[in-house]
Amino acid sequence: MVISLLVLCSPASGQGASSALRFAVAALAAGHTLRQVFFHADGVLAVPPVDVPADEPDLEAGWAALAAVHGVPLLACETALARRGLDRPGLATGAVRLGTLGQFMLAVAQSDRVLSFAD
Amino acid sequence: MARILLLFGHATHDGWRAREGLDAGLAALAFDHELSLLFVGAGVCLLRTASQAAPGLRDWGPSLGALGAHGAERVGADADALAVHGLAGARLRLDAIALDAAQRSDWIRNADVVLPF
Numbered sequence: 001m002v003i004s005l006l007v008l009c010s011p012a013s014g015q016g017a018s019s020a021l022r023f024a025v026a027a028l029a030a031g032h033t034l035r036q037v038f039f040h041a042d043g044v045l046a047v048p049p050v051d052v053p054a055d056e057p058d059l060e061a062g063w064a065a066l067a068a069v070h071g072v073p074l075l076a077c078e079t080a081l082a083r084r085g086l087d088r089p090g091l092a093t094g095a096v097r098l099g100t101l102g103q104f105m106l107a108v109a110q111s112d113r114v115l116s117f118a119d
Numbered sequence: 120m121a122r123i124l125l126l127f128g129h130a131t132h133d134g135w136r137a138r139e140g141l142d143a144g145l146a147a148l149a150f151d152h153e154l155s156l157l158f159v160g161a162g163v164c165l166l167r168t169a170s171q172a173a174p175g176l177r178d179w180g181p182s183l184g185a186l187g188a189h190g191a192e193r194v195g196a197d198a199d200a201l202a203v204h205g206l207a208g209a210r211l212r213l214d215a216i217a218l219d220a221a222q223r224s225d226w227i228r229n230a231d232v233v234l235p236f
Contacts (some may be wrong), residue, residue: 006234034167079142082136101146108121109150114232116155 003027004035004111007043009119011059017046020117021052028048028070031065037063039097043055043117045075047096048086067095075099097108122153124230127162137165140236141182148189155193156186157226158215161174162198166211180214187213195226 006087008014015089024034028078039046051057081087081098108114125144129136147154158166169178187194191213198217201207207217218226227233 008235020218040143041136042134077139080135080139083139100148101143105145105146105152108123108147108152109234113122116235117231117234 001114002033002035002110004104004107004114005037005068006116007037007039007046007115008041010042010045012045014119016038016085016119017043017059018057019038020115021059021066023115023117024066024072025062026089027070028066030041034066034070034072035111036073036075038076038104038107039096040080040101040104041077042119044076044084044086046083047094067114073097075103077101077104082089120150120152121231122155122229123147123234124157125153125225126227126233126235127156127165128160128235129163131163131179134198136183136236137162141179141186143234143236144186144191145182145189148186148191150182153229154186154191155195155226156213156215157195157197157218157223158200158202159197159223161204163196163204163206164186166196166206166213167216168210168212171213177214183212193224193226197223205222 007020028050068075076096078098127140131137177194188227194215196215198219
C-alpha cells in the first residue's frame with residue numbers, strides 16, 4: 001500500500017510528531033511504501049536543527065535516518081515556515097526539503113491512504 | 120482524485136491553524152480533489168458573518184467564500200457547537216448543514232482523507 005503522512009503538530013506539543021515517526025517506521029517494516037511525509041502548520045517546527053537532551057527522543061535524527069535508508073521524501077511547507085519566522089537560508093539542508101501544499105495534494109492523489117497526525 | 124474532508128476545529132484567534140486549513144482547501148481544489156468542509160468545536164466561529172466577528176480579528180470571509188465558490192461540495196457544522204457559540208439558526212458565512220453526531224461520523228467515515236485543522 002502507498003501511504004502519505006501529514007504531520008501538523010510540533011514535537012513539543014505532545015505525542016503526535018513522535019507517533020508519526022513510529023508509524024512511518026512500522027509501515028516501512030511491514031512492506032508499505034511511504035510516498036511522502038509532509039510537515040505543515042506547527043509540524044514544521046520539527047525541521048530546524050535542535051539540540052535534543054540525551055534522554056529525549058531525537059525525532060530529527062529519526063526522520064533523517066528514514067530518508068537516508070528508505071529514500072522517503074520529507075517536505076516542509078515553505079509558507080508555514082515563513083509564518084513562524086523559520087524561512088532562513090540554509091534551513092532545509094538536511095533530510096527535510098522545502099515544499100508546497102501543491103506537492104502534498106499531488107501525493108494525496110497518488111496514495112492509497114493518507115494519515116494525519118495532529119495534537 | 121480523493122474525497123477530502125477538511126475538519127476545522129480552531130477559531131481564528133487560535134493561532135494559524137484555521138488559516139492553514141484554508142490554504143490546504145484551496146490547494147485541494149486546485150488539484151481537483153472532491154472537497155467537503157466540516158466545522159466542529161470552536162471552528163464553527165469561522166462561520167460567523169463579518170458583522171458578528173469580534174473587533175480586531177481578521178475577516179476570513181474572502182478565503183472561506185473562495186472555498187465555497189470554487190467547488191467545495193459540502194459544508195457541514197456541528198449542531199451542538201453552533202448552539203454553544205450562539206450560532207444556531209444564525210445566518211452563516213457559508214450555507215452549512217447542521218449535523219448531529221451520527222451524521223458527522225458518516226461524513227468522516229465516507230471521506231478518503233481527513234485533514235484536521
